[in-house]
Amino acid sequence: MDIKKRVNALVRKHQSRDPFTIIRGLNVIVIYAPLVGVRGFYQYFQRNNIIYIDENLPKHEQSFVCAHELGHMFLHKNANAIFMDTRTQFNTHRYEVEANTFAMELLIGDDILAECEEYTIDQISHLLGYQKELIQLRLH
Numbered sequence: 001m002d003i004k005k006r007v008n009a010l011v012r013k014h015q016s017r018d019p020f021t022i023i024r025g026l027n028v029i030v031i032y033a034p035l036v037g038v039r040g041f042y043q044y045f046q047r048n049n050i051i052y053i054d055e056n057l058p059k060h061e062q063s064f065v066c067a068h069e070l071g072h073m074f075l076h077k078n079a080n081a082i083f084m085d086t087r088t089q090f091n092t093h094r095y096e097v098e099a100n101t102f103a104m105e106l107l108i109g110d111d112i113l114a115e116c117e118e119y120t121i122d123q124i125s126h127l128l129g130y131q132k133e134l135i136q137l138r139l140h
Contacts, residue, residue: 007105019066040065042072049073071102104138
């Protein structure tokens, strides 16, 4: 599964890197709610794709959460990560890393990275407003 190729195809199809524009084009249901303990999650229910986002997050974080959950939708549609996390001993770390990678590929295009090639990871993190670990995922 090549995450970069999937993201690039999605960006071409929707002519946008904005996750909210993309989910509108896909008829994904977005529910803003005061979530406790999570910033968002994805659910596939009765043939509907639903993304829940904590309404108390700043807009920038909501955008990342939306892109992350979109990653789960495309990469792990049949996985019930919340169930696996709370009811089993199954390690969902790999799913989270893949969804973070999807989100970073979506939110940070190659053109932006080209403009920042002289910067350190710390500088890119500060400039774009994402954690260093997320920037490192995008660079590798």
